[in-house]
Amino acid sequence: MQQQEGFELTDPVQRPRLLQSLIANQWSHHGDQTQTLCNAVTEQPGAELAFGRADASRAVDYARTIAGPALRCMGFHDRAQRLRALARILRDNRAALYRESLTVGATRHDCQLDVDGGIARLSAMAGQALKSLPNARMLHLEDGSHHGGATGSQQILAPLTGVALHVTAMDNPVSGLLEQIVPALIAGVPCVIRPARDTAAVSERLVKLIHESDILPDGTLQLIYCDIMDVLDHLSAGDAVSFSGSRTAAQKIRQHTVVSSGLVRFQSCETGLSAAILGSDVVSGSPEFSFFLHEIRSEMTLRAGQRRHAVRRILLPRYREAEVVDHLAKALSETVIGWPDDPATQMGTLVSRKHMETVQNALSGLQREADVVSGPVEVAAEGAGAFLSPVLLHCEQPAYAKSIHHTLAQGPVATVMAYDSLCDAIAMANLAPCSRFSNVFTNDSPLAQEAAACLTSAEGQVRICGSDMARQALELVPDRTVPRLFATAHNHQVCGAQDIRRSVAAYMMRTEIHAPPQLLTALTGRWVEGAETRCNGHPFRKSLETLRIGDQLITASRRISEEDVEQFAHFTGDVFYAHMDREAARAHPFFDDRVAHGQLVVSFANGLLVDPAPGPVLANIGSDNLRFHAPVYFGDCLHVRVTCKEISPRASAPFGDVRWDCCVLNACGAVVARFDLLTLVMKSWPPLPTETSPAAGAVQPATQIAATDQVAVTHPAE
Numbered sequence: 001m002q003q004q005e006g007f008e009l010t011d012p013v014q015r016p017r018l019l020q021s022l023i024a025n026q027w028s029h030h031g032d033q034t035q036t037l038c039n040a041v042t043e044q045p046g047a048e049l050a051f052g053r054a055d056a057s058r059a060v061d062y063a064r065t066i067a068g069p070a071l072r073c074m075g076f077h078d079r080a081q082r083l084r085a086l087a088r089i090l091r092d093n094r095a096a097l098y099r100e101s102l103t104v105g106a107t108r109h110d111c112q113l114d115v116d117g118g119i120a121r122l123s124a125m126a127g128q129a130l131k132s133l134p135n136a137r138m139l140h141l142e143d144g145s146h147h148g149g150a151t152g153s154q155q156i157l158a159p160l161t162g163v164a165l166h167v168t169a170m171d172n173p174v175s176g177l178l179e180q181i182v183p184a185l186i187a188g189v190p191c192v193i194r195p196a197r198d199t200a201a202v203s204e205r206l207v208k209l210i211h212e213s214d215i216l217p218d219g220t221l222q223l224i225y226c227d228i229m230d231v232l233d234h235l236s237a238g239d240a241v242s243f244s245g246s247r248t249a250a251q252k253i254r255q256h257t258v259v260s261s262g263l264v265r266f267q268s269c270e271t272g273l274s275a276a277i278l279g280s281d282v283v284s285g286s287p288e289f290s291f292f293l294h295e296i297r298s299e300m301t302l303r304a305g306q307r308r309h310a311v312r313r314i315l316l317p318r319y320r321e322a323e324v325v326d327h328l329a330k331a332l333s334e335t336v337i338g339w340p341d342d343p344a345t346q347m348g349t350l351v352s353r354k355h356m357e358t359v360q361n362a363l364s365g366l367q368r369e370a371d372v373v374s375g376p377v378e379v380a381a382e383g384a385g386a387f388l389s390p391v392l393l394h395c396e397q398p399a400y401a402k403s404i405h406h407t408l409a410q411g412p413v414a415t416v417m418a419y420d421s422l423c424d425a426i427a428m429a430n431l432a433p434c435s436r437f438s439n440v441f442t443n444d445s446p447l448a449q450e451a452a453a454c455l456t457s458a459e460g461q462v463r464i465c466g467s468d469m470a471r472q473a474l475e476l477v478p479d480r481t482v483p484r485l486f487a488t489a490h491n492h493q494v495c496g497a498q499d500i501r502r503s504v505a506a507y508m509m510r511t512e513i514h515a516p517p518q519l520l521t522a523l524t525g526r527w528v529e530g531a532e533t534r535c536n537g538h539p540f541r542k543s544l545e546t547l548r549i550g551d552q553l554i555t556a557s558r559r560i561s562e563e564d565v566e567q568f569a570h571f572t573g574d575v576f577y578a579h580m581d582r583e584a585a586r587a588h589p590f591f592d593d594r595v596a597h598g599q600l601v602v603s604f605a606n607g608l609l610v611d612p613a614p615g616p617v618l619a620n621i622g623s624d625n626l627r628f629h630a631p632v633y634f635g636d637c638l639h640v641r642v643t644c645k646e647i648s649p650r651a652s653a654p655f656g657d658v659r660w661d662c663c664v665l666n667a668c669g670a671v672v673a674r675f676d677l678l679t680l681v682m683k684s685w686p687p688l689p690t691e692t693s694p695a696a697g698a699v700q701p702a703t704q705i706a707a708t709d710q711v712a713v714t715h716p717a718e
Contacts, residue, residue: 019049019204022211022223024062031055031226037201040105040349041339041385047201051225059192059222060234063163067190067219072159075137076504077651079186080129082215087123089213094119096209097174100202102340104173105349105386110303110340118175125182128500134648135656137188139501139508140526152517152528157508159188160265162238164507165231167253169244169271170196170351171307171410173203180242183500185220187507189240192222194231196245198351232256232264240265240507244308246408247271247434267506271308271408272436275429277451278324279442280317280422288466292441295465296414297331300390301347305412306355309436313404315425318418325394325416329374332390350386350411362409363391369403370395370415388412398428405431422447426454441465521549527645527661539644540609543616543685544656549644555608557639557667560596560632568600596632601673605664609642609677616685618655626675630666637667645676654687655680 016036020027031052039046071079090097094115101111133139139157164184168177173195181191195203207223210216224231228249235241235258243250247270258264276296282288299311316324340348350356374392390412395404398417405428419425429438438455442448443466455462513523517530526549533552542551569575577584578595585594602623611617632638641663649656658681664673 016045017047019047019200019225021051021055021225022207022221023055023059025218035197037197038352039103040352041103043353043385046103049197049200049225053226053230055224055226056231056234059224060163060231062219063190063192063222064161067217068161068163070217071185071188071190071220072137074188075135076133076186077130077135079188080126080133081651083126083182083185084123086210086213086215087119087126089215090119090122090209093209096205097202100205101173104199104202104351105304105340107340107345107348108343109346110348113302114172115174118172118178121175122178122182125500126186129186129504130650130652132500133186133504134646135650136525136648138524139505140524141510150516151514152520152530153512153514154520154524154526154528155510155512156524157505157510160238160240160507160509162189162236162240164189164191164240164242165235166191166193167228167241167243167245168193168195168203169308170199170355171303173199174206176244177203177206180244181221183503184240184242184507185216187504189507190220192224192231194224194226194228197225198355200225228253229256232258235264237263240267242267244269245271265506269308270434270436271410272434273312273405273408273432274309274437274439275313275315275432276311276439276441277315277425277429278317279440279444279447281442281444281447284323288441288443291465293327293331295439296328297335300332300412300414301335304347304350304388305390306350306410311439312408312414313429313432314414314416315419315428316416318420321416321418325373325392328416329392332374332392335390337387337389347390347412350388353386356386356388356411359388359409359411359413362407363413365403365407366393366409366413366415369401373416392416399424406433422450426451429455437461437463439463439465525549525646527643533643538611539642540611540617541615544647544649544681544683547644547647547658547681549647551644553609553642555640555642557637558604558608559637560604560634562634565594565596565600565634568597591631593633598628598673601628601632601638601664602626602675604638605640605662605673608640609662616682618680618682620677620679622678624676624678626673628673630670630672632666632672638664638672640664642677649683655682
């Protein structure tokens with residue numbers, strides 16, 4: 001019995017199996033077109049899919065009419081909580097995904113990076129949404145404005161009212177699919193998935209696990225196999241398309257009327273001819289050189305070199321070309337190629353015999369301008385599996401070649417070429433029209449700066465790879481078999497807190513609402529100046545149960561003295577002349593005399609508005625939009641008008657976030673400073689006793705999933 005981390009990998013499924021579409025919450029296998037998918041190793045029929053033109057219309061209509069309204073009724077936190085619960089279920093049932101991945105040539109190590117990595121990314125993105133997005137149904141782009149008239153305005157982002165079509169690639173059928181759908185689901189947009197057909201069996205198994213968990217509303221995810229153009233024919237305004245795959249297919253989609261007219265949003269992540277440049281400062285035997293050899297070998301063998309952004313072009317200093325080529329050829333010759341489920345196997349097969357033929361055709365084109373240096377290219381016999389050994393090519397005149405910069409062989413193929421200067425290397429790297437990543441291996445800062453500034457063809461990232469990066473990646477993923485470039489990029493994608501808001505916003509529409517302040521506050525859930533306020537006790541004494549948007553406190557006044565300013569200046573070290581030197585301050589173009597520190601004004605404001613006794617307000621976690629509008633002179637009396645601006649309860653905690661509008665005014669009523677104070681406030685006060693958690697294995701209704709972070713759900717059968 002073969003095991004991977006405690007679960008069985010023996011395949012109990014009778015082959016070939018029928019792949020089903022998920023349309024209108026029903027699984028079915030029917031259609032006027034069929035396609036047989038063979039096991040990439042044995043070339044025996046493994047699965048059969050069926051599809052028809054009517055599938056697209058039914059799926060899109062159901063998503064718009066049923067799933068969309070159900071998703072939009074939830075807030076960001078509710079949707080994110082469900083995705084975190086889903087990640088736990090997928091993690092417990094990942095053996096089924098491993099088994100399907102083995103049939104398309106992925107090794108156990110490939111499965112670990114794709115399956116386990118994709119589930120970790122799902123959980124991390126959902127967790128980041130809980131931290132950085134409000135518990136609301138919309139996002140506010142900026143503060144609402146009200147200039148004393150009858151109406152105010154507020155810009156918001158609301159979910160698209162249509163459907164998100166996700167066209168996935170074959171290289172990472174689990175992590176790629178999850179990474180595409182998570183932002184749309186957090187935004188509140190239902191998804192129709194059209195997977196790459198070569199790896200459709202893995203995608204179908206993943207969607208089946210998600211559907212059987214019964215965590216997401218009906219129709220949130222649908223799976224179809226029909227032609228992409230048929231689906232585009234049914235899209236309209238309010239829909240979005242997310243594409244991963246070849247540049248040719250992306251161009252075809254761009255030419256469709258609904259995309260070219262701008263009616264439908266289009267995001268594309270295309271295959272590319274990524275480059276790796278070895279700096280002239282890197283010498284043999286150094287950590288940087290060992291790092292380079294390890295990375296190139298990993299890039300060519302991970303997932304049998306089929307990753308969209310794997311290194312395809314290797315640029316070396318001319319004086320070291322022969323030496324480095326020998327090292328690379330030796331490293332590649334040591335690769336263990338074999339059956340994917342064998343723990344000793346380092347590289348499996350390509351996803352199918354058909355794809356292998358495509359790679360071989362591209363390789364034939366490359367050989368017109370480059371020579372094979374890693375040994376003869378052996379074509380596997382019919383029925384022997386889609387095995388292809390790593391192929392290292394060498395181009396003698398890369399500056400005059402075309403195919404090596406334009407032809408993509410999406411397999412274990414890379415071309416070595418020499419450069420005479422860094423300018424030559426950059427020019428050659430920029431010859432490829434679709435270079436998603438450029439990697440520069442160097443520890444020379446001037447060289448790295450020039451490369452980063454000039455590698456303009458890298459539409460995604462320019463990565464400077466040195467010994468520090470190797471050590472950092474090793475700390476992130478201690479397993480030495482994991483390629484460091486993959487590890488670093490993967491960690492960035494999982495932990496990129498600053499990107500989650502932008503990713504979600506791609507599935508939302510920008511709207512500016514004009515309405516009377518009171519109505520605007522009710523519509524957006526954020527207080528706008530001019531809306532109703534209530535002074536009925538100190539708002540810091542209220543829990544979320546009793547606190548309401550518009551609750552307000554006008555504090556007592558405090559006089560600013562010269563002693564206050566001088567004590568603050570000497571205590572903090574801020575002895576700027578405008579605070580301490582009367583003559584210099586009077587010569588200042590903005591001030592009439594010495595002024596109080598801005599941070600002193602903010603500190604006094606916090607002191608005026610706070611209630612010191614223990615209560616529902618737990619902590620001040622920061623401030624936003626701080627601006628100083630007028631100078632504060634000695635003798636000025638200041639008071640604060642603090643208004644509850646926004647309330648966002650956290651779904652998985654006994655407290656929530658409250659945003660307060662803090663306006664500091666002088667005795668004349670002029671605003672001298674304004675900022676948003678951010679606090680954590682208990683949902684109830686005094687705190688309720690901790691409730692006993694449900695027994696292990698208990699089943700909760702899907703509607704209660706968002707109420708707790710630790711959800712007991714029934715795991716779907718594998």
